[in-house]
Amino acid sequence: MLSPYGLEIVESCLTCKLRAERIFCDLPNSALQAFENIKYATAYPKGAVLFVEGQSPRGIFVLCKGRVKMSICSTDGKTLILKIAEPGEVLGLSATVSGKPYELTAETIDPCQVNFVKREDFLRFLKEHGDACFRVAEQLSEKYNNACHEVRSLGLSHSAAEKLAKLLLEWGCRNGEAAKLEPRLKLALTHEEIAQMIGTSRETVTRLFAELKKRQIIQSKGSTLFIRNKAALKLMAGAS
Amino acid sequence: MLSPYGLEIVESCLTCKLRAERIFCDLPNSALQAFENIKYATAYPKGAVLFVEGQSPRGIFVLCKGRVKMSICSTDGKTLILKIAEPGEVLGLSATVSGKPYELTAETIDPCQVNFVKREDFLRFLKEHGDACFRVAEQLSEKYNNACHEVRSLGLSHSAAEKLAKLLLEWGCRNGEAAKLEPRLKLALTHEEIAQMIGTSRETVTRLFAELKKRQIIQSKGSTLFIRNKAALKLMAGAS
DNA sequence: ACCCGGCTGTGATGCTTATCACACGGGGGT
DNA sequence: ACCCCCGTGTGATAAGCATCACAGCCGGGT
Numbered sequence: 001m002l003s004p005y006g007l008e009i010v011e012s013c014l015t016c017k018l019r020a021e022r023i024f025c026d027l028p029n030s031a032l033q034a035f036e037n038i039k040y041a042t043a044y045p046k047g048a049v050l051f052v053e054g055q056s057p058r059g060i061f062v063l064c065k066g067r068v069k070m071s072i073c074s075t076d077g078k079t080l081i082l083k084i085a086e087p088g089e090v091l092g093l094s095a096t097v098s099g100k101p102y103e104l105t106a107e108t109i110d111p112c113q114v115n116f117v118k119r120e121d122f123l124r125f126l127k128e129h130g131d132a133c134f135r136v137a138e139q140l141s142e143k144y145n146n147a148c149h150e151v152r153s154l155g156l157s158h159s160a161a162e163k164l165a166k167l168l169l170e171w172g173c174r175n176g177e178a179a180k181l182e183p184r185l186k187l188a189l190t191h192e193e194i195a196q197m198i199g200t201s202r203e204t205v206t207r208l209f210a211e212l213k214k215r216q217i218i219q220s221k222g223s224t225l226f227i228r229n230k231a232a233l234k235l236m237a238g239a240s
Numbered sequence: 241m242l243s244p245y246g247l248e249i250v251e252s253c254l255t256c257k258l259r260a261e262r263i264f265c266d267l268p269n270s271a272l273q274a275f276e277n278i279k280y281a282t283a284y285p286k287g288a289v290l291f292v293e294g295q296s297p298r299g300i301f302v303l304c305k306g307r308v309k310m311s312i313c314s315t316d317g318k319t320l321i322l323k324i325a326e327p328g329e330v331l332g333l334s335a336t337v338s339g340k341p342y343e344l345t346a347e348t349i350d351p352c353q354v355n356f357v358k359r360e361d362f363l364r365f366l367k368e369h370g371d372a373c374f375r376v377a378e379q380l381s382e383k384y385n386n387a388c389h390e391v392r393s394l395g396l397s398h399s400a401a402e403k404l405a406k407l408l409l410e411w412g413c414r415n416g417e418a419a420k421l422e423p424r425l426k427l428a429l430t431h432e433e434i435a436q437m438i439g440t441s442r443e444t445v446t447r448l449f450a451e452l453k454k455r456q457i458i459q460s461k462g463s464t465l466f467i468r469n470k471a472a473l474k475l476m477a478g479a480s
Numbered sequence: 481a482c483c484c485g486g487c488t489g490t491g492a493t494g495c496t497t498a499t500c501a502c503a504c505g506g507g508g509g510t
Numbered sequence: 511a512c513c514c515c516c517g518t519g520t521g522a523t524a525a526g527c528a529t530c531a532c533a534g535c536c537g538g539g540t
């Protein structure tokens with residue numbers, strides 16, 4: 001099969017090796033077959049925009065490969081990144097269910113493989129498959145949960161340092177690094193993007209990183225970042 | 241029937257006069273009858289706590305009468321009010337569906353009538369009634385939508401003035417006052433609570449109100465607040 | 481009528497952070 | 511080898527707001 005943008009396309013959800021790990025992919029075969037019939041497998045290059053905040057919902061995008069930046073944007077151009085979506089997530093779900101405009105903008109930051117399902121097809125599918133509908137409720141709950149964390153972080157933090165510490169700890173807990181005393185993580189985003197994730201300015205992020213390095217709390221080598229003093233970070237994230 | 245806390249109890253969801261207007265109440269009779277069998281009609285006085293952030297989910301609370309304050313709270317005691325829930329809303333829904341701890345704290349601010357449904361009963365009910373499940377997805381979408389607005393307001397505003405203006409406009413658009421040039425609204429919350437809604441301090445809210453009055457943008461008589469210059473408010477909310 | 485407690489109004493002070501301005505450095509393209 | 515652009519580092523300045531401190535005010539209870 002052709003592989004646009006350097007992707008290896010997964011042909012069918014029925015044979016997808018990742019099924020068991022994914023939330024939405026793990027459905028009984030009858031439902032999966034129905035899903036198979038209404039989905040369009042598509043691929044996007046890096047930097048493609050799946051949908052824009054405010055658009056009326058065309059349908060859902062099931063992310064199979066690559067990462068997608070989910071953000072909101074103010075009238076004066078300021079951007080706030082809410083999350084970086086990973087494979088297995090369903091994007092545009094809440095808007096598609098409710099019929100209200102997309103709340104977020106989705107932009108790929110890797111080459112991505114995506115299954116698109118048109119809104120009317122998807123709604124019909126949900127009515128016919130109660131178990132899928134329940135999965136949707138679960139996914140929405142998770143998204144809501146995420147959003148609540150975001151609200152907590154934005155609304156209840158006193159300082160930018162606190163928010164950055166929270167973010168680094170969260171990142172450090174991925175990839176099975178959670179238990180380690182000195183977790184390491186790939187810094188895949190620029191200072192600008194990190195600033196947009198915690199709602200502060202690029203300069204502040206740079207300064208904070210400089211201070212953390214000076215205080216020996218973190219250390220970086222290339223794009224890898226080592227957390228040398230997890231306790232100190234936690235202190236910053238907790239009380240400040 | 242006895243009416244604790246001065247409430248007139250609605251006996252059954254089947255005969256509830258408000259059914260048609262409500263999102264969750266408006267279900268086919270078969271589903272409603274099943275719901276009827278698993279719900280516990282309860283009443284709470286003002287100031288009662290339905291559930292606390294971090295508790296593992298006991299079940300859902302369908303609000304029939306009264307208002308409930310939904311908030312999150314930081315370790316150092318700072319509180320952020322996310323919304324004031326109105327009759328017809330389902331509280332604790334996302335936690336009950338996902339099994340994760342309640343994200344918010346729910347506290348009544350009026351005497352309230354509430355239908356409680358235990359988690360296991362509710363999940364069984366959802367599996368058996370696909371249409372109810374779809375309603376749940378819709379409700380969750382709406383909650384997610386709300387949360388996104390909150391994130392936008394908290395994360396993309398430059399000033400407290402901007403957030404207050406947004407809040408006042410939102411309030412002014414309720415109760416069919418939306419179209420009016422000079423909408424009026426009941427100020428049912430203290431400055432402290434308003435501060436907690438926009439993530440600022442009580443003093444700042446007081447000062448902002450003083451300035452808005454001085455600039456003739458608003459005017460208050462008792463607990464009623466008149467918006468005299470909607471355009472100016474919109475300007476503050478939009479650009480600042 | 482009194483008092484008391486919760487809400488509101490207002491000044492002074494200092495911290496945090498946005499913003500502007502500019503320098504540096506490294507990697508990719510030609 | 512060059513340049514150019516993007517990302518990073520750093521200082522100066524000022525705005526915005528939290529915080530403390532205290533005064534007035536209104537309503538409810540006794």
